Amino acid sequence: MNLFSRIPDRFFSILSSPLKEFYSDILFLIYDEYSISAMGVKREDCVRIITSYIEEVESDSLDTELMEDIGEAAQSPRDRASMVLRKLEDTGWIEIETFTDYTQYVNLTDYAIKILDVLKKIRDGYEEEFQGYVFDTYNNLYSEGADKHPDIILEKVYDSTYSLINNLKSLYSNIKTYTERILEEKEASEVLSSHFIDYKSEVIDKSYHRLKTSDNVSKYRVRILRKISDWERNNKLLDRIAKGMVERERYKSIDDAKEGIIKTLNFIQEGYRDMGRLMEEIDKRNAQYTRASLNQVRHALYSNRDTRGQLAEVLAWLSGYIKGNDVNFKDPPPEEIDAIHSIYSQGYIDDSSLYKPRKTIRAPQFEVIEGFELDEALKNEKVISIKEKMQKSLTRDRVNAFVMDVLKERASIRASEMDIKSVEDFIRLIYIFAFSQSKRVGYRVDRLDERVEGEMFSFPEAVIRRK
Template sequence: MKPELNLFAVIPEKFFSVLASPLKEDYANILFRIFHQYRLTNFGLSREVLLDIIIDYLEEKAEDEQFTRLLDESVWEESLDLGSSPRDRASFVLRKLEETGWITRETLVNYEEYINLTDYAIQILDLLDKIRKNHRAEYQGYVFATYTLLYTEEASRQGAMALEKAYEQTEALLNGLKALSHNIKRYIERVQDELDPKAILRLHFEDYKAEILDRSYHRLKTSDNVSRYRPKIVDRINQWYNDENWVQEAAVHEVQRRRQGELTIEEARELIYGRMDFIRQTYLNLDQLLEEIDRRNSQYASASLLQIQYRLNSSQNLEGQILSLLQYLAQLLTEQAARGDDDLPAAMAGLFSLYSQSYLDEKSLYTPRRAARQHQPAEVVEAVTVDERVRAQRVAELQARLAEKLTRDKINRYVLEKLGEREMIRAEELGIEAMEDYLKLIYTAVYGRSQRVDYRVEYSGPRVTAAEGAFEFKNIVIRRRKGR
C-alpha cells in the first residue's frame, strides 16, 4: 500500500491564503458564487462569464469604502500598472484565484478559453457551503442507505464496493451524531452566557427547537430511530466476516479496482476486515453516544430553566437575597475589569478567600486493619425538645415553599383546568397577567414533550404580548392528548 501524501503535496501551499487575507469574506463570497454557477455547467465556465460574476460582486461592494481600500492596497502590492476599472479589478481577482490553485484555465480546440475549479477546490467549497448553511443530513438516510447497500443483490457480486459505500455511510452517521452532541454543548454554553431572559426564551423556543429538537433530536428518538435497522446490519456484517470465500472474493475485487501494484491481496483483506470491524463496532456502541446526546439535551433543558429562574428571581427570601448579592458582585467585577482592576473592594475581598489546602503528616499514613472491638455505647442523655410553636412555624414555612414548586403534576392540573372541555387552547388564552402566570407558561412548554402529562405543545403561531406589553411569548398551541 502506498504511503499517504503530505497535504500540501496535493494542495498548493498558498491555497488558503485568500481565505486568510483581509479580504477573506469577499474572496469566499466570490468563490461561492463561482461554485454555484459551476455546478450548473458540464464543461466549466468561459472566462467572460467568470469575469461577469466577479464584476457583479465588485459593483455591489462599490459603496463599501473599507473593501475598496483593501482591494486597492492588494492590487498596489502585486500589480502597480493595473487599471482601475471594474474589469481590471475582476481580472486581478481571477488571476489571484488561479495563482493560489482554486481555478485552472483550459483552451479548447476552437481556441475558446474555459475555466474550471480544481478537484480539491470543488470538495472544499462543497463542505464550506454546507457549513455556512448549517446543513444537517438525515441520520435515518445514512442508516437506511447502509442497510440497503448490505442487502442489495449486487452486494454478493460487488462486495468490496458495497462494503466501501456502507463504510462511508456509517462514518457519516457517526460524525453527524458527534456533531449533534457538540451542537447541544454549544447551546448549553450560549444559554449560560446569556443575561436577558427574553433572549434565553427565544434561544430555547426558536433557535434550539428549530436546529436541534425538530431537525435532529426528535426524529432521532422517534421515526428515525437507528435501532430499526441495526440488528440486520450487524447480522449481515457478521455473516460476511465469517465467510472466508466472500472476504477473499471481495479482496480480489478491491485489488482489481485499484491501480496496478497499489494494493496486495493481503492488504486488501486487512482493509475489508477493518471496514467490517468499524461498521459493526459503530452500531454496537451507538447506544453510548445516543445516551450522551440524551444527557446533554436534558442538561440543556435544566440549564435554560435554571438560568431563567435565576434571572427572574425577585423574591426577598434568603435565596433571593443571595442572588441579588451575587449579581451585584458580578456587575462590580465586570465594571472594574473594564477599568483594568480585577480586585474587589477591600471590604468584600475576604468573602472569597476560601481555598483548599492539603499536607502530609503522621495522620496521613495508612491505618492497618484491626480486629473488631466490643462497642461501648455512650450514655443516653435527655433529648432536646423543640418548642411546638417553632416546630409549627418551620413546618408551615416548608409547606409554603413546597406549594410554590411548579412540579409536572401541578402544571398538568393547571393545563387541564384551563382546557376545560376544549381540545386545544392558545397560550394567549391562559391569562398571562403576572410573573407567576408567565413561569407557568414556560413550564407548560417544557413539560409538553413528557409522556406523563395529558397534553402536548405545538410551536406554531406568532409572537404575542400580554399584560400591556410586560410579557412577550410565542402563541403556542396546547392540545389535549388523544385517549386521555
C-alpha cells in the same frame, strides 16, 4: 503525503485575510454557477458575476482593502473583478482554460470543489439525515449486489457507517456549542429566541427529533449486525471480497486485503454496537442544554426580585470584581449592590424568638455480653464451608480466565461447543453471557438466531470471540 504537496501554500490566505468575507462570497457565487455548468464557467460570465457583486457592496473601504490586497489600482468594478479572478487563480482556487476558439473557461480545482462543498454545508447549516445512512447500509447488505459484488458493497457500507458516526458526533458537538452560547445570553428575550428559534430549528427539528423518531437508527441495527457477523464467519465470501479488492487495486496482496477487510467489518460492528451509548450521551447533552436554558431564563426574569435573584446579582458582581481588580473586601460595595440586601445582627432573644436551644445529648448505655466458647470442630467446619463457597463463586475474573482457557489459540468458539452437561456448566454459561458486556473481560458474545437443545438445557446459540 503532506497536505501542501496537494494544495498550494497560499491556498487559504484569502480566507484568513481582512477580505475573507468578500472572497468567500465570490467563491460561493462561482461554485453555484460551476455546479450547473457542464464545461466550466466562461471567464466573461465570472467577471460579470464578480462585477455585479462589487457594485452591490461597493464602498471606499472595500476599494482600499482590495487595492492593498492585490497591489494594483483599478478604475472600474470590471477591472477589479478581473484582478480578483487573477488572485483566485494565483492562490490555486481556479484554473483558466483556453479552448481552440479562444474562449476562456473558469474551472474550480478538484480540491477547491471538495472544500467549497463542505464550507457551503457549514454556512447553510446543512444536516444529513441519519436514516439515509442506516437504510443505505441495510439495503446494500441485503441487496443482489451483495452477492455479485460484495467488495464494492463492503466499501459502501463502511462509508455510510463512517458518515453516520461522524454526523452523530457532530450533533453531539453542536448541542455543546449551543449550550455554551446560551450561557452568554443575558436578557430573557435573547434566551427564549435562542432556544425556540435557533436551537429548535437548527438542532431539534433538523436532527434530534428525527433521530428519536423517523430516523431512529435502532430500526435496522440488529439486522445489520447479524449480516456483518455472517460475513465475518463466511471464509469463501471473505476470499471473494479480498480477490475483488486486489483486482480493483485497493490492496497489493490477498493477505493485505483480508487484514483490511477484517478491520473494516470490526469497525462497522463496533460502530453499531457503540451507537446506543453515543445516543445516550446525545440525550444527556440535550438535557443539559434544556437545564441551562431554563436557568438562564429564571436568572434573567427573577434577577433583583427575590432572594435567589439578589444572591445571583451579588455573586455576578463579586465574579466581575475578582476578575477585573485586585480584591480588597474591606472596601464598601457600590450603592447598587449595597441596596440589594438589608442584613442586620440580632441583638437579643426573647420568649417569642424562633430560636430553639440545643439539648444535651446523653451518651448511650451499653450492656456487657458475657463471652462464650465456640466448638472448635464446628468452627473448622464453617471455615471449610466458606472457603468452598468462595472457590465456587463465579467472579468476573474467574469467568474471563475460564473463557480464555477454553479459547486457547482460537479466535472464537460457539456456545454449543462448550459441552454444557451439568447445572454448574449451565450457570457458568449464563455468567459468560452476563459478563461479556464488561470492558474488563477479554471476550465478547454475539448471539445468533438459533437455539441449542441439549439433554437437560436449552439456550440461545452464540459465538464467543476474543476482543
